Amino acid sequence: MDAAIVVDRVHYVYPGGVEALRGVSLRVAKGEFIAIMGENGSGKTTLIKHFNGVLKPSSGRVVVDGVDTRKAPISVLSRKVGLVFQNPDHQIFSETVWEEVAFPMRNYGFPEEVVEERVERYLRIMQLYKYRDRSPFLLSLGEKKRLTIAAVLAYDPEIIVLDEPTAGQDYLQKEQISGIMNLLRTMGKTVIVVTHDVEFVVQHVDRIVLMSQGRVIAEAPPSKALTDPSLLARARLMPPHLARLAIQLSRRGVYSLSGYPEIGDVVDQVLKRWAR
Amino acid sequence: MTSPLQAFKYTRKDTFLDSLDPRSKFFLSISLLLISLFTQSITVQLAVIGSTFLLVAAAKRLRQWVPTLQAITPLVLLIFAVNLLFSTPPSLAYAALMSLRFLAVTAAFSMFFLTTTPDDLALALEQSGVPREYSLMFTMSLRFIPTLAEDVETVGAALMSRGFKLDEGNIIKRAKNYVYLLVPLIVYEVRRSLMIAEALEARAFGASEKPTRVKELKMRARDYIVLAASLLASFSPQIIMWLGLNPP
Numbered sequence: 067m068d069a070a071i072v073v074d075r076v077h078y079v080y081p082g083g084v085e086a087l088r089g090v091s092l093r094v095a096k097g098e099f100i101a102i103m104g105e106n107g108s109g110k111t112t113l114i115k116h117f118n119g120v121l122k123p124s125s126g127r128v129v130v131d132g133v134d135t136r137k138a139p140i141s142v143l144s145r146k147v148g149l150v151f152q153n154p155d156h157q158i159f160s161e162t163v164w165e166e167v168a169f170p171m172r173n174y175g176f177p178e179e180v181v182e183e184r185v186e187r188y189l190r191i192m193q194l195y196k197y198r199d200r201s202p203f204l205l206s207l208g209e210k211k212r213l214t215i216a217a218v219l220a221y222d223p224e225i226i227v228l229d230e231p232t233a234g235q236d237y238l239q240k241e242q243i244s245g246i247m248n249l250l251r252t253m254g255k256t257v258i259v260v261t262h263d264v265e266f267v268v269q270h271v272d273r274i275v276l277m278s279q280g281r282v283i284a285e286a287p288p289s290k291a292l293t294d295p296s297l298l299a300r301a302r303l304m305p306p307h308l309a310r311l312a313i314q315l316s317r318r319g320v321y322s323l324s325g326y327p328e329i330g331d332v333v334d335q336v337l338k339r340w341a342r
Numbered sequence: 343m344t345s346p347l348q349a350f351k352y353t354r355k356d357t358f359l360d361s362l363d364p365r366s367k368f369f370l371s372i373s374l375l376l377i378s379l380f381t382q383s384i385t386v387q388l389a390v391i392g393s394t395f396l397l398v399a400a401a402k403r404l405r406q407w408v409p410t411l412q413a414i415t416p417l418v419l420l421i422f423a424v425n426l427l428f429s430t431p432p433s434l435a436y437a438a439l440m441s442l443r444f445l446a447v448t449a450a451f452s453m454f455f456l457t458t459t460p461d462d463l464a465l466a467l468e469q470s471g472v473p474r475e476y477s478l479m480f481t482m483s484l485r486f487i488p489t490l491a492e493d494v495e496t497v498g499a500a501l502m503s504r505g506f507k508l509d510e511g512n513i514i515k516r517a518k519n520y521v522y523l524l525v526p527l528i529v530y531e532v533r534r535s536l537m538i539a540e541a542l543e544a545r546a547f548g549a550s551e552k553p554t555r556v557k558e559l560k561m562r563a564r565d566y567i568v569l570a571a572s573l574l575a576s577f578s579p580q581i582i583m584w585l586g587l588n589p590p
């Protein structure tokens with residue numbers, strides 16, 4: 067499979083002297099869905115900022131769709147890689163919600179009728195259409211987050227990178243974002259999500275990249291990564307309740323763990339034992 | 343963090359300069375400023391920079407201080423060029439004097455901020471009769487310079503990530519581009535300051551006119567020595583002239 071992003075032995079040192087990445091190598095295939103997980107400060111945000119050239123590696127290289135990020139400006143790389151930053155307040159520039167979504171499309175010279183059609187479509191998907199004439203700065207945190215996602219999806223980049231998209235969203239809004247993830251998958255997009263949301267990961271991603279202290283410590287499908295207590299401990303992640311329950315039950319021989327547990331399956335197996 | 347702003351960031355160390363009362367240190371920087379402002383001599387400017395260098399070296403802060411001076415070099419060159427172009431008649435010596443003066447003053451005040459904790463600064467202001475609101479305002483603005491610099495970078499990166507060509511076009515175009523940066527920045531900083539104000543009030547800021555302090559500043563013998571030395575240094579060019587020795 068063709069690679070969307072290749073990260074090759076990247077080190078990154080912030081100007082203050084913090085070495086945030088210590089030799090990260092990673093390959094993301096076209097059309098793949100991956101999650102980057104790890105404790106706070108492990109370097110997730112630093113890594114994804116390399117994907118559209120906001121940060122350039124101190125050593126090593128990052129190649130996006132065949133282009134070395136050191137050789138192209140951020141605005142050009144961003145046409146391929148849409149990056150939704152962690153903090154929405156840093157990425158809102160326009161006077162109205164409508165204009166905010168139109169902003170990148172205008173920068174990339176989309177024809178006006180396309181802009182109109184897409185702004186409306188994505189505002190509706192994100193349930194923000196009713197706010198179209200409001201100032202984006204007056205939205206709630208969750209709404210601002212969805213607005214910045216809409217602004218990136220609307221200009222249709224091939225690779226979409228989201229930094230903690232579900233933070234600050236309630237259950238229903240998370241479901242909406244989940245719906246959008248499914249949409250992106252049917253569109254064949256490459257998606258990279260930084261998140262702590264285990265449920266979200268189990269639902270959507272093909273592969274988890276676990277980071278700790280500026281390094282990738284493991285890459286595995288969710289069924290494996292999230293049921294491996296020692297690996298999770300190293301990444302300082304808490305396994306999801308269901309996985310913890312399944313691990314405990316399987317240690318007691320009441321349940322046989324294979325892949326990520328399904329709640330119905332766990333109940334069935336336990337009941338079966340009980341009946342005996 | 344952007345390096346010019348590193349200039350005003352305190353790092354804790356245990357040296358002679360750190361042990362001084364902020365007031366006497368401030369006086370020391372002021373006297374360096376006065377010497378620099380009142381002399382027309384390039385040699386004296388160099389002497390001011392040289393002595394600041396020695397003081398900073400003694401305070402083990404060269405690693406922060408030197409990058410600051412490097413960072414302001416473009417500004418120094420600009421001052422040089424402007425003075426060379428607009429002085430009548432054009433005078434190399436005058437342009438050199440003005441740019442060195444700028445360098446000397448920055449060097450001296452950078453030394454002060456590098457060796458004084460914001461807390462000591464606040465104490466010094468309060469004990470000099472500045473109301474608490476103002477001293478806090480001053481130290482908080484210092485505290486937020488690096489944060490602000492980070493925000494500028496983050497917002498700029500976000501703009502470019504939306505396909506905006508921030509650093510392209512002629513100077514006027516670029517200046518206009520930066521207006522886009524200002525909108526989110528102002529909103530963000532205003533919001534942040536309101537949050538800080540609320541947090542301060544939640545911690546009973548302003549409940550008493552003059553809050554008690556754990557630490558009181560006290561001038562010691564070494565402070566008086568520095569004061570006297572600074573005073574003497576301020577007048578040194580005049581003294582030298584007085585003695586009939588022309589300063590070079």
Ligand SMILES: Nc1ncnc2c1ncn2[C@@H]1O[C@H](COP(=O)(O)OP(=O)(O)O)[C@@H](O)[C@H]1O
Pocket residue numbers: 080081082084085086104105106107108109110111112113343492
């Ligand atoms: N702008 C910055 N300047 C200096 N250090 C930074 C900056 N941003 C992040 N760091 C440091 O780099 C490390 C990784 O941070 P980050 O990539 O934000 O982690 P994560 O997103 O996994 O929480 C942390 O130690 C953090 O303190």
Ligand SMILES: [Mg+2]
Pocket residue numbers: 110111112152229
């Ligand atoms: Mg982060």
